[in-house]
Amino acid sequence: MAPTRPREGPAAGRLTLVDLLQIVDIRTKIVSVSSLAIGTAYSAATTHAFATGAFVLMLLATLCVDMGTTGFNSYYDFRHGVDAPDTDVERWKALVQRRIDPAVARTLSWLLFALAGVAGLALGAITDWRILPVGALGMAVGFAYSAGRLPIAGTPVGEIFAGGLLGMVLIAVAAFVQAGHLDPQVLRLGLPSTVLIATILSVNNACDIDGDRRAGRRTLAIVLGRPAAARLILLQAALALGLALALVPQGALPRSALVPLTVAGLFGAKTLATMHRRGYSHADKAAAMGGISAVFGVYTLALLVAIALGGLGLR
Numbered sequence: 001m002a003p004t005r006p007r008e009g010p011a012a013g014r015l016t017l018v019d020l021l022q023i024v025d026i027r028t029k030i031v032s033v034s035s036l037a038i039g040t041a042y043s044a045a046t047t048h049a050f051a052t053g054a055f056v057l058m059l060l061a062t063l064c065v066d067m068g069t070t071g072f073n074s075y076y077d078f079r080h081g082v083d084a085p086d087t088d089v090e091r092w093k094a095l096v097q098r099r100i101d102p103a104v105a106r107t108l109s110w111l112l113f114a115l116a117g118v119a120g121l122a123l124g125a126i127t128d129w130r131i132l133p134v135g136a137l138g139m140a141v142g143f144a145y146s147a148g149r150l151p152i153a154g155t156p157v158g159e160i161f162a163g164g165l166l167g168m169v170l171i172a173v174a175a176f177v178q179a180g181h182l183d184p185q186v187l188r189l190g191l192p193s194t195v196l197i198a199t200i201l202s203v204n205n206a207c208d209i210d211g212d213r214r215a216g217r218r219t220l221a222i223v224l225g226r227p228a229a230a231r232l233i234l235l236q237a238a239l240a241l242g243l244a245l246a247l248v249p250q251g252a253l254p255r256s257a258l259v260p261l262t263v264a265g266l267f268g269a270k271t272l273a274t275m276h277r278r279g280y281s282h283a284d285k286a287a288a289m290g291g292i293s294a295v296f297g298v299y300t301l302a303l304l305v306a307i308a309l310g311g312l313g314l315r
Contacts, residue, residue: 015104022094023074023105024067024112030293031166031197032066033059034300035190039174041304042189045311047179054177057123061135062170064116069142071109073153076146078102082208082215113139127177134173138165154217158205159198167194185252192244192303196296199236203292206230206280230280237272237295241265244303254315257306264302268295 036059044050076082078095079102095102120135141161145152152161168190175186205212205221206229212219221229244261247253253261275291278284 015100019094019098019100020108023100023108024070025074026067027293028070029063029066030297030300031200032062032170034296035166035170035193035197036062036174038189038193038300038303038307039171039176039186040178041307041311042171042183042186043175043178045307046183048311049178051127051178054123054127057119057126058174058177061116061119061123062174064112064119065135065138065142066166068109068112068116068139069145071105071112072143073146075102075105075109076151078105080151080215082211082217113143123177128180131173131177134169138169141165154212154215154219156218156220156223159201159220162201163194163196163198167191167197185250188247188250188252189303192240192247192299195236195240195243196299199233199240200289200292200296202229202233202236203275203280203288204285206233207282207285207288209280210282226280230276233280233292234272234276237268240299241268244299253306254310256309256314260302260305260309264299267298271295 040050040055040058074093074095094100095105116135116139120132124130124132141152142165145158145161152158168187171190171193172182172186176182202221205219206226209219209221209226209229213222220232224232241261241264245258245265248255248257271291271294275288278287280288
């Protein structure tokens with residue numbers, strides 16, 4: 001049964017740019033932009049070359065796929081009752097908090113996917129056609145993440161798919177587009193981001209346990225239970241830091257990278273300790289997501305500094 005619409009809010013159909021940005025949750029695009037920046041920066045640091053046109057097309061395709069995926073997620077979460085007025089009070093849940101026809105989210109997502117396809121074709125034409133199957137796979141997974149009778153987001157493997165595609169795969173493709181070949185070190189470089197992106201999803205799912213359970217989902221947080229899900233978040237964050245530090249002896253990053261990575265690790269430890277003490281619930285979701293987003297942002301900055309140090313020859 002479709003969830004009840006909120007009684008308050010503007011009349012249906014009165015759309016604004018803010019509404020559209022909320023439907024695609026523009027705040028979360030830091031994740032895909034981070035991976036694009038990491039892959040591009042690593043390629044530029046190792047090859048000392050930068051293809052502006054390829055970067056612009058890659059950025060456009062990446063953002064369109066990411067926004068389209070989030071738009072589909074907004075649509076199907078509303079249709080399936082995952083997001084409902086009685087439990088979701090976030091102002092960014094546009095379909096829940098405002099009288100917006102959910103079909104708007106679906107149409108917007110298809111348009112974004114179409115634009116991503118055009119950008120992908122142009123990118124393949126100027127770089128390498130082999131990237132097209134990877135892009136198509138990304139869009140297929142993005143759609144399946146929320147759609148269908150058994151969406152990936154509602155299973156215990158949602159974190160793996162999201163982290164893998166937005167982390168290692170996107171970083172590798174971004175570097176490949178710039179360099180024209182795949183450096184095996186890039187795959188190692190993508191591992192910490194993969195785990196940390198999965199951690200973001202774990203925090204989200206730990207906060208949404210009640211709503212997801214009501215909607216019949218079986219996320220990893222539900223399978224583990226709230227206490228174990230909270231411990232998993234700490235383990236994932238520790239693993240991400242360990243994998244990042246391991247990039248130094250593996251030769252992917254210079255020894256000087258230990259300084260920014262250590263700073264990021266200390267910031268992450270302090271932030272996650274605060275999050276863990278507060279706990280994970282829908283009432284605390286905004287604070288929890290803000291905390292893990294800050295950890296991710298600081299890590300991304302630290303890694304980009306580390307890559308730059310290597311590119312400048314500061315071993």
